[in-house]
Amino acid sequence: MDQNHMKKQINSARNSLFQQGYLDEQFIQLEDLQDDANPNFVEEIVTLFYSDSTRLIRNIETALDNYPLDFCKLDDYMHQFKGSSSSIGAKKVKDECSQFQECCKARNTEGCIGIFRQVKHEHATLKRKLETYFQVSPSNSLENRHTLQRNTQLCAAD
């Protein structure tokens, strides 16, 4: 009973992440890659993403402090950031990154700064959400993982 309730909760937490557009199919792919050989693959990747992105955000912040802005450099950093985000399926962050790159192309200083604030915001929100999700989700629990696995496989088949 408790198990069942738990499962439901996890499922709804996960679904809400998708429904609210924080994550996309890529995250499912990641979960798909997680198996016995790699039991904490998703968490590992996400952690990697956070350490990586924190560094990138710091880099970008420094770059934004220098005036005038070096758009090439910013674009470069953001490309990496976007790459990482798309790899874990952080959809909202990725979209913001794209917008940032648009601004870079247009050489729009205010836009860049504004959007970067958004990027950070989305990044932080996602981090918070994923942290709660990973806390709730006993990713070691075999049963749960299998449920996820099945879901994701069906999704991928579509």
Next chain:
Amino acid sequence: MGVKMQGHHHLVAVSLNEQQLGIKRKYTSYIPRRNQSKYLALWIIAFGFVAMNVYKCIDAGHQERIEEGLVSMCDQRARMLQDRFRVSVNHVHALAVLVSTFHYYKNPSVIDQETFAEYTARTAFERPLLSGVAYAQRVMNSEREEFEKQHEGIIRTMAKEPSPHRDEYAPVIFAQETVSYLHLLDMMSGEEDRENILRARATGKAVLTSPFKLLGSNHLGVVLTFPVYKSKLPPKVSVRERIEATAGYLGGAFDVESLVENLLGQLAENQEIVVKVYDVTNPSNPLITYGRQTQEGDLSHTRVSMLDFGDPYRKHQMTCRYLRKAPISWTAFTTASLGYVIVLLAGYMFYTGAIHIVQVEDDFDTMQQLKVRAEAADVAKSQFLATVSHEIRTPMNGILGMLALLLDTELSSTQRDYAQTAQACGRALITLINEVLDRAKIEAGKLELESVPFDLRSILDDVLSLFSEKSRHKGIELAVLVSDKVPRIVMGDPGRFRQVITNLVGNSVKFTEHGHIFVQVHHAEHSEADAKSETFMNGISEGRAISRFRTLSGREAADDRNSWDTFKHLVGEDEYPFRAATAEKVDLLVSVEDTGIGIPIHAQELVFMPFMQADSSTSRHYGGTGIGLSISKCLVELMGGRISFVSRPKIGSTFFFTVAFNRSEKSTVSDLKKSLYEDLPNAFTGLKVTVVDSKPVRAAVTRYHLQRLGMVVKIVNSIQMAISMRFMLVLLFSLPSTLVELQQDRQPDLLLVEKDTWLSNEDTGNIRLSDHRPIGHTSNSPKMILLATNITSPEFDKAKATGFSDTVIMKPLRASMVAACLQQVLETGNQAKQGRLMAKGSLYLRSVLSGKKILVVDDNRVNRRVAAGALKKFGATVECADSGKTALALLHLPHTFDACFMDIQMPEMDGFEVTRRVRMMESNANQEPMSETMTIEGSAFTRTGEWHLPILAMTADVIHATFDECRKSGMDGYVSKPFEEETLYQAVAKFFESNPPSDRSFKTTTSKNGEP
């Protein structure tokens, strides 16, 4: 995204530009744009003046003629008057001479009053103008008494009173009867007479008085006076002597008025003119001599003629005027006014014309602006569609994903049904949106065709494989055949070509329930040569016997060009020389024939219109939007071809399209994109196959696929024939070995039997087939394989019992699929897994990637980790490199990597550069002679003994430019980032499918099989 956005901006800018252009006038107008009425008024006024001038011009001539008439009449009258006057004056002169002669020169005088009166009365006719003449004697005062005594009377003045005392008198002594009352009147008492007398005796000539009222009548008259001298005067005498010599004066009164009246009365046209005679001795005060003061006549024309009455002192003139005004010149008036009217009308015409033109021009401008706006709107619509379709796809994917998730949860059957329906609808919507997007792209002119070399046949095979399941399910025979004359590699847009074919075949599959769908590709010129002899009419069914049609499935097709009779020309080996080899272009005719429901005649012309289906019930029954054909049409036209069809309701449709591809310069396929080219195993080359099929077209299709695999194909149309051949062989086996060897070449390695043919011959054929299988020759006897569209399990069991091998080649045939099946049959042990592996992607991936060593190059840690994780999952050993340089170091020859996944965008050295360098290293190594180090075990070392590491690009932006760049720098393929199983499978499958070690082992088995 950025690129896309820019594109939009650009297009918008273009449309704005067009709009601006449209507003500007593109022509010069020669018509005043406004104030036309002012111009009209100006015109009217200007030509009014012109008309008046014209009138005056013409009228001037008229007036001149009138003037001339007046002048001639006036002069004539003046001359006559003058002449008459002269005559009278001369006569009075003669009288004066008479008086001087007979009164003074004769002494005594022979003239007295009676004689004078008598003479003058009798000669009065000579002087019609004179009322009378009288002679007055010059009497000095001293002689007065003597004179009075002599004439018995006293001298009286004009007032008939006795004359007062004067120096001199001039009493009348002789007078004509008519003026007898003048007797003894002193002429010098009258003012005018006195002046006249004085002047006359001084000049010795006739003189005239100014006009005055004559005595005895009310008429105006003048008095003419001649001097009479006592003696003849010498020619030169002084005035004084003249006065001295004066004896008297002869005078006569001219009644000018009656004179002129009389004269004018004699002339014609008298009524028309007014004549006046003036005495103008004193020019400032002309005295009227004749004519009434009141009668003025026409003042516009006046002629003045001078009159000379013989008295130089007195001047007279005659003034003539027309009595009435000259009539207006009608010719002038009518000419001018008519001309003016014409000009007015012309002006009005111009006016209305100008107004009309201006209006038309304005309308035209408006139209143009509207047109520009409409075009802009059209472009905007297409852009909007493109954008919106794109935007819709994103949430749609979300919806579909969520539905899939929903379906995974525990649902009641109703809920599941609803969710599944929703999902099916969503998929349909996505398809529709994709189609709309395509069309919008074409309309917006965004669609660009690429030109890359590709293998036409493998594309067709791909398309067929798409529909194979559906067709099998429906029991339709689906087949493709490409003419041998069509070159293997052509240049064109494979994607779009595939789209058109997919669309047509998809339509056919959708609308066909029985029979076949047959895709053919021929050289356009070859097929046209045949088509000329026949004419087809859409929808008209000729009254043929619907017994047996020699088409693919035996059912009647709309276009009987594909029946065997004509078809054999097209597939015939030596029918046409291979002349197309020289041409630059490859014109292909593709036909897709089906035996579906056909297109109703009334709907046939709407087929290529977007969103048109034959009727609404069709779409209800079969689904679809009807946009596909219109897209196909656009695409075919973009590719430089035409699309058409022949259709007969209830019989089927055949769609044709032509397409022009360029011949590829490269005969090799080494640098083709793997996705566009399917490397068929050449392990079957030389294998002898006998195909048993009663339907020649179907057999030809089978032969086409088998020949692509390099096999030698023979066709027989019944099992009996095959058996008889085999039977002969069996007999021959008992013959001496040399002969057996000889015949061995003719024995087929494989026997492919069509299921229909087999079933129809079931009773006779099968048993004997197995019976005749010679014992002890089992290994040598050909394998028998069944070809079938669909097969039921009892049939399958029966087939197995008859001696067919386990594997049934399921139609539609594809060269690669046939190859796989044959491989399976020929090598039942090792390769049995292959077919199953192909079916399931991840399993296949695992099998392919398992144990492979793969290098992943990406500067992004996360990406790298994900890629590595994904590859590891399929059993590959993954090594990572975080930069191009590290990768290069790792890839230094010799190495043991089987493949490399390469990120493109990396700092310092990007993926392209790394690939170029790797390729350079490899080509250097390949040119060197084989050294020992090269013989390291590894798949990168291909069987031809050359280094070629498969490098797949990992790219996030899926645009053509990147693909081209990938190919240019020597990459073998690409996978989109982030990794997805599907795409990874596709990329890897393309790559590893035909690679060793499977190929190698396969080769050995076939060679084994070839041995006796």
